[in-house]
Amino acid sequence: MNELSILIGGKAGDGVKLGANILARLFNRLGYYPFVYEDYPSLIRGGHNFAIVRAADKPVAANYDQFDILIALNQETVDKHKSNLNKGGIIIFDSDSVKAQGIGVPLTKIAQDNSLPLIVRNIISFGVLANVLNVDFKTVEDCIKSAVHKKIDENIKVAKEGYSIKIGKKINLSKLKNPAKPLITGNDAIAFGAVKAGLKALIAYPMTPASSILHTLAAYQDQLKIAAIHPENEIAVAIMAEGLAYAGTRSMVATSGGGFALMTEAISLAGQAEFPVVFILSQRPGPATGVPTYTSQGDLFFALHAGHGEFLKIVLAPGNVDQAFQLSADALNLAWKFQTPVILLTDKHLSESTYAANFKESQVKPELANIWNKKGEYKRYSFAKDGVSPLAFPGDKAVVKATSYEHDEFGITTEDIDPILNMVNKRLKKKESIIKYLKNKETVKVYGNKNSDTVLIAWGSTIGVVREISEELNLKAIQPLFLEPFPTNKINEQIKNAKKVICIEVNATGQLASLLKNNGIDVDKVILKFDGRPITLNELKNKLKAK
Amino acid sequence: MKIDELKTNAVNTWCPGCGNFGLERAFKQAVAELVDEGFNLNEFVMLSGIGCHAKIVDYIKLNSFYSLHGRTIPPATGIKLANQKLNVISFAGDGDALGEGLAHTIFAAKRNSNITLIIHDNRIYGLTTGQFTPTSPKGFKGRSTPQGSVEDPMNPVELMIASGATFVARTFTGNINQMKEIFKQAIKHKGFSFIDVLQPCFTYFNTFAVYQKDCYDIMEKKHDPSNFNQAIERAREWNYNGGPIPTGVFYKIDKPSFEEAELKGKDLRSKDIATISDILKTKI
């Protein structure tokens, strides 16, 4: 067997997240590429949480809704997911609190006998599972040491008790040769990519599913020599970041739809004053508070149209951690190259799922912005061929005047006809410049059978499932990495021989399909899902087969 | 230096008789004197909101960030975080900093951000042609309150002392010397400095004569600015309706600034890029 899916479930507070993380570390050590999807409601205690840990023999970014093993820390895990157990599947459960058929283990009693809190049931059941998979105990110990930071010896001891329980049936999972990879979330990758492109300040107000960008960078702020600041609200967040950029510091903000709504005045300001700032928008289902801890791709149009007035904006959408690392760095570099707001779209599925990372730290670096040569009198908004005026910062021997008003080259307010026209045109020139710049860059990814006349199109995290199914069904799949400027020509190039173009999205109205249509690209069919859950592999396959 | 060196080419569009002229003059004098004392002209940054007051950044040849209505404080804090050498001064209207942007004002005081906030308190929305603001007196008849405002005014001096500001003052555009001295002290102060400048709006709410008559210097009453209770008591002496108006420095104490506490010596303009490999190793 070289593919396995495990669901671990319990109530909030049962340590499902850590349990899933340790499982992923185990598969990582066995040479597999793990993928972890976490499903939890918006509450702190109680409810029903679960995580799906998939081990595959190639990098993956999607999961099945059929499982080989269930680990049940509560009754609901059995009741809700038993019907999704594959033939021959196994349920490992706490026989002290759960009724099921399979490997019942007195997890509660073992914890109590060791005077440990019930949260260690995740570790005990991990020991049981390791035995089921015929893994040597040294690897179990190693996984615990890498993931658990408190009471390590106690945890290893109870894992051993779980490991020693006699079981009838075992699953033979072959060991693969792939090296172990860092297991990180999309949000981690976004945070690290930005840091490698010179990020020095992350400003954010907590909002799921963007919060972990703030948490990660706050946790490592001293090690990374950056600041992670949490101000009074998202209005302050966005304009504080612009103050930092104005004074020469690479800054970024991270939020979800509701917070992004409050930031739109700042996006418009960044357009007018030409501030280079990156906005991370991690989508969840709306409108309004919506479904806070679930996923959606419903804010594509909101991102594209955010901010009043007409100005250049760049919108990017990575689909996995490797792309997230690269595009987050690109976002910061592009913001500084073109002095304009850049929006990086992610969603709960990419932001919070855990992937095996294959990027290299050295693949990105800060790219130089256009800096003033210190000759003559400085004009912040000097007319330039490509629309990009050289930057100077307060403290330099220059008077740097940035402004939200329409202005002349010095940054002094104007309401006169010619200066208005000149400055509007100067800013719009940047759009031509970026389109030219992107001509030779990879703005569209192509997967699967490149000769197939059925083409699947998806953006963001949804490309994970689409890519895998396109490979399995021998179809072509394409993914625009850039949504603004929209890579119309490159997409047309990829679909010119297509008989059928199918757009697949996690929203209710088919926003990418509309965007394609607006750019003259016809879509034959849309497959949509909008219940807050990502599309699974079986689901997409069935929908494509149903036609 | 001569204050003429601070002139730009912008055409001044304040109404003749506007209190903003005095404020601008006092600020330029303060800057000129500070430069003579050794401050670097390139290290001043002005910010402004939107309103009549905000035009001041067009008129003075210094670095500036002409922000949105109500939003001088967040970028000011950002600028100070980016470069602690800079002297960061926000110019805001009373509608701006006490209405649209009040949350930011309170938080700047709470976190003791090392910036200066100067309120052009004309107690009217000037640029939008005369509506009541948070500091207009009760019963004020403006264009949005033709029957008279039913709300009591806010007392920003009291509010700022209570919110944690470490330098709180009030002054009047009719007293250029006091204004200039307070601006200088505020810029030198390490921590959040708040100055409520009573600035008559010649066109929509001309309070000049009243202020000329009612303003007095609190040092005449042997005020101790390091005493919190005294400062609050003085601040409450005038509730922005009628009566004698205390001016001067109400409160001044020493406390670590937000930026120095937050950054602990980090330089956010450094070109060094940290390695992430140590972190990634822990994720295997």
Ligand SMILES: Cc1ncc(C[n+]2csc(CCOP(=O)(O)OP(=O)(O)O)c2C)c(N)n1
């Ligand atoms: C978000 C937003 N709302 C409203 C306005 C319109 N507006 C411009 S200036 C102003 C009020 C100005 O009053 P104040 O801040 O007291 O400054 P003053 O003009 O009196 O100096 C308003 C409401 C705006 N520019 N932005």
Ligand code: SF4
């Ligand atoms: S309207 Fe009032 S505040 Fe505005 S410029 Fe005229 S006098 Fe000054």
